[in-house]
Amino acid sequence: MDNAHEVLIRSLKEHSRLADEDVAEVCSLAWMARNYEPNEDFIRQGDVPEFAALVVSGMVGRYHLLQTGGRQFLSFHMSGDLPDAQGLFIERMDHGLCAIGPASVAFIPHKEILKAFERRPSLGIAIWRETLLDAAIFREAITNNSARPMRARMAHLFCELFCRARVSGLNHGNTLQVPISLVQLGETLGMAIATVNRTLQELRASGAMDFRDGELTVLKWRELQELGDFNPDYLHTRKQTPP
Amino acid sequence: MDNAHEVLIRSLKEHSRLADEDVAEVCSLAWMARNYEPNEDFIRQGDVPEFAALVVSGMVGRYHLLQTGGRQFLSFHMSGDLPDAQGLFIERMDHGLCAIGPASVAFIPHKEILKAFERRPSLGIAIWRETLLDAAIFREAITNNSARPMRARMAHLFCELFCRARVSGLNHGNTLQVPISLVQLGETLGMAIATVNRTLQELRASGAMDFRDGELTVLKWRELQELGDFNPDYLHTRKQTPP
DNA sequence: CGCCTACTTGACTTACTTCAAAAACAGTGG
DNA sequence: CCACTGTTTTTGAAGTAAGTCAAGTAGGCG
Numbered sequence: 001m002d003n004a005h006e007v008l009i010r011s012l013k014e015h016s017r018l019a020d021e022d023v024a025e026v027c028s029l030a031w032m033a034r035n036y037e038p039n040e041d042f043i044r045q046g047d048v049p050e051f052a053a054l055v056v057s058g059m060v061g062r063y064h065l066l067q068t069g070g071r072q073f074l075s076f077h078m079s080g081d082l083p084d085a086q087g088l089f090i091e092r093m094d095h096g097l098c099a100i101g102p103a104s105v106a107f108i109p110h111k112e113i114l115k116a117f118e119r120r121p122s123l124g125i126a127i128w129r130e131t132l133l134d135a136a137i138f139r140e141a142i143t144n145n146s147a148r149p150m151r152a153r154m155a156h157l158f159c160e161l162f163c164r165a166r167v168s169g170l171n172h173g174n175t176l177q178v179p180i181s182l183v184q185l186g187e188t189l190g191m192a193i194a195t196v197n198r199t200l201q202e203l204r205a206s207g208a209m210d211f212r213d214g215e216l217t218v219l220k221w222r223e224l225q226e227l228g229d230f231n232p233d234y235l236h237t238r239k240q241t242p243p
Numbered sequence: 244m245d246n247a248h249e250v251l252i253r254s255l256k257e258h259s260r261l262a263d264e265d266v267a268e269v270c271s272l273a274w275m276a277r278n279y280e281p282n283e284d285f286i287r288q289g290d291v292p293e294f295a296a297l298v299v300s301g302m303v304g305r306y307h308l309l310q311t312g313g314r315q316f317l318s319f320h321m322s323g324d325l326p327d328a329q330g331l332f333i334e335r336m337d338h339g340l341c342a343i344g345p346a347s348v349a350f351i352p353h354k355e356i357l358k359a360f361e362r363r364p365s366l367g368i369a370i371w372r373e374t375l376l377d378a379a380i381f382r383e384a385i386t387n388n389s390a391r392p393m394r395a396r397m398a399h400l401f402c403e404l405f406c407r408a409r410v411s412g413l414n415h416g417n418t419l420q421v422p423i424s425l426v427q428l429g430e431t432l433g434m435a436i437a438t439v440n441r442t443l444q445e446l447r448a449s450g451a452m453d454f455r456d457g458e459l460t461v462l463k464w465r466e467l468q469e470l471g472d473f474n475p476d477y478l479h480t481r482k483q484t485p486p
Numbered sequence: 487c488g489c490c491t492a493c494t495t496g497a498c499t500t501a502c503t504t505c506a507a508a509a510a511c512a513g514t515g516g
Numbered sequence: 517c518c519a520c521t522g523t524t525t526t527t528g529a530a531g532t533a534a535g536t537c538a539a540g541t542a543g544g545c546g
Contacts, residue, residue, distance in 0.1 A: 064386045067472050072386040086379070089372040094379055094477040121364060128371050129332040131378065136329070136337055138381035143307045143315040146388040146433030150502080182525065190389030192503050197526060212525095229310050234337040393534080425493065435535050440494060455493095487546105494541070502533085509526070516519085 004031045004106035007056050011080025014167055014237060015133060016126035025120045029113065033106040036060075036099035038179065043097040049087035051107035055079055058103025059179060063187070064095050073188040075137055076100065076161060076180070080168050085131045088113070101179025101214065136234045145190050148229060150199045153189050155228030158209060160235070162218055167237045174221075179214035203227070247274045247349035250299050254323025257410055257480060258376060259369035268363045272356065276349040279303075279342035281422065286340040292330035294350035298322055301346025302422060306430070307338050316431040318380055319343065319404065319423070323411050328374045331356070344422025344457065379477045388433045391472060393442045396432050398471030401452060403478070405461055410480045417464075422457035446470070 005027045012018055012026075033056055036042055043053060045065055053060075055077050062074045062083055074095060077083040087093050088110060099105075117124035137160070144156050161178055165171045180188075186196045204210050208224040210217040218224060248270045255261055255269075276299055279285055286296060288308050296303075298320050305317045305326055317338060320326040330336050331353060342348075360367035380403070387399050404421055408414045423431075429439040447453055451467040453460040461467060 062382075064382065064390075066386070066390055067474065070390060072390040074382050074385050086375055089368060089375055090379070090479055092476065092479070094479070095382060118364070121361070121367075124364075124367070124371075125332060128367075128374075131371075131375060132329055132332055135374065135378040135381060136333070138378060138385060139305075139307065139317050139338060141385045142317050142381060142388060143309070145385060147307075147309055147313060147315040181523095193525090194504080194527085195502060198502095201526090231310065233335065236333055236335070236337070424491095436493090437495085437536080438534055441534090444494090489546085490544085492541105492543080495539085497537090499534105499536075500532105501535085502531105504531075505529090507527085509524105511524075512522090514519105514521080516517105 004033060004054055004056055004108070005029070007080050007106075008054055008082075011082075011168065012126045012130065014080075016129055018126060019120075019122060022120050022123045022126070025116045025123055029108050029116060031106040031108045033104055035102065035104050038099055038101050041096055041098045042105055043084055043087075043093055045093055045096040047093045048091060049084060049093055050110055052082055052088060052110060052113055053084050053097065054106040054108060055081045055083060056104040056106050059100040059177070060097055060103050060105065061100045061180075061184070061188075062095050062097055071187050072190070073184060075134070075141065076178075076188075078165060078168065078170055082127065082130055083134075085127055086134065088127075088131075100184070101177065133236055136236060140234045150189070150191055150195060151202055152227060152229050153191075154185070154196075154199050155203060155208070155224055156230050157185075157189060157228075158203075158211065158216055158218075159225055159228045159230035159232075162216060163230075163232050163235060163237075167235075174218045176216045176218075177214060178211070178216045247276060247297055247299055247351070248272070250323050250349075251297055251325075254325075254411065255369045255373065257323075259372055261369060262363075262365060265363050265366045265369070268359045268366055272351050272359060274349040274351045276347055278345065278347050281342055281344050284339055284341045285348055286327055286330075286336055288336055288339040290336045291334060292327060292336055293353055295325055295331060295353060295356055296327050296340065297349040297351060298324045298326060299347040299349050302343040302420070303340055303346050303348065304343045304423075304427070304431075305338050305340055314430050315433070316427060318377070318384065319421075319431075321408060321411065321413055325370065325373055326377075328370055329377065331370075331374075343427070344420065376479055379479060383477045393432070393434055393438060394445055395470060395472050396434075397428070397439075397442050398446060398451070398467055399473050400428075400432060400471075401446075401454065401459055401461075402468055402471045402473035402475075405459060406473075406475050406478060406480075410478070417461045419459045419461075420457060421454070421459045 009026050057079050060077050064072045144153050162176055165176050182196045186193045208220045252269055300322050303320050307315045326340055387396050405419055408419050425439045429436045451463045
């Protein structure tokens, strides 16, 4: 499953009904793929985007650079996500994208996509919906990082990643590759690295989950969900109840 | 300027080029308006939306309810905004909307809007762009509430509100009606009410701005921007440099 | 005038950050 | 194979910013 078309179609079908013509239209899109090393940028804040990126495999992250030098991760994306569909109708990227673990990304020219929309408006709507789901994830991140205590905040992030991966069948049983470092976790959840570590240890001690060496293991889903004050409604997926 | 059509057209033109046919199409949309008291909900978390709300006048807020009882404001919207275009292609609202001050809101049936898109795809794109701008604002809120210290966080919020209002010509010179309470500010920025008050006093003492009785006054834009680590690029507007 | 709500202030407590250093681990080259 | 380097994770101790709690003031309205 390393074909960009297949990956995109599978992903769009998770939330939208695609007619055969839509599928055909997707299959006619030109794309070129590239592999990235962990931490390698592929879209920079300030870029004028001419291609839409599609995550084929691996995990990528979206981030803001702060004028003070730091970075804030905004969201993570995996196989099937179009992390910069956000850039389709925007002149300049207000955020960057980088590989988290090793990742393979396909690039589709905006022009091609726009022509496809003209031929199949329903395809445009499917991708529009994709951007709306993204926005819902952003909203939840606001709430997560603003209103939840550290332990819940971290648990919530893991719940979300696991839930989203599961919908796409990217998990292996109750484990999932999340090749993110503690520093990056801190840059995601707005906590200092020391706190990240201590909070993580609390979560491990709870017995609900483990996370080490870039691998998340969900041991007791219900309890983890409880710890993270996690309600998957905002992900707007059909089959949304894990283990 | 209390006509929903005019307000929407003015707002869409701020970021998109509209053909005369697009304008005509907007003018053909049915709508009905209602006035709301401060704090009154008009869309509830969990609703299945059938209308799109357009803020005609006043200010409204978008929020999450937490399972623990609290609330988290996600964004604020003013004249011309479509705060739940986000709900156009989503089954169930994952957030609520309420009036902040007294507000007038117009409702346009989703069905009408979708039909308009079929006739004028370019209009659909303009509204899609609107939802993408919304998403950019969400992203910035993540960064603001996660990575900036309290003073900057509050200053940034005021910068954003002022900047956005100014683009739409909703300010009166260097003042702007922001009928939000300190409690709500806390629910927006993720701070306790006591901290809100003390931070606000710091900002007043800085001489860069004042905020009292629901009125924001920008005294020294440049300094306020500095205090808030504010860079308006993420708002993606053309004329973006205040005073 | 009294009531309600919104804002303000002070004192106390705690959770998180910061700083600093150690331990674990991976990669490199002798 | 083992020292050497750099990175990531872990731990500890100290300082502080922000939360909590509780009380008081001010303004708006019947």
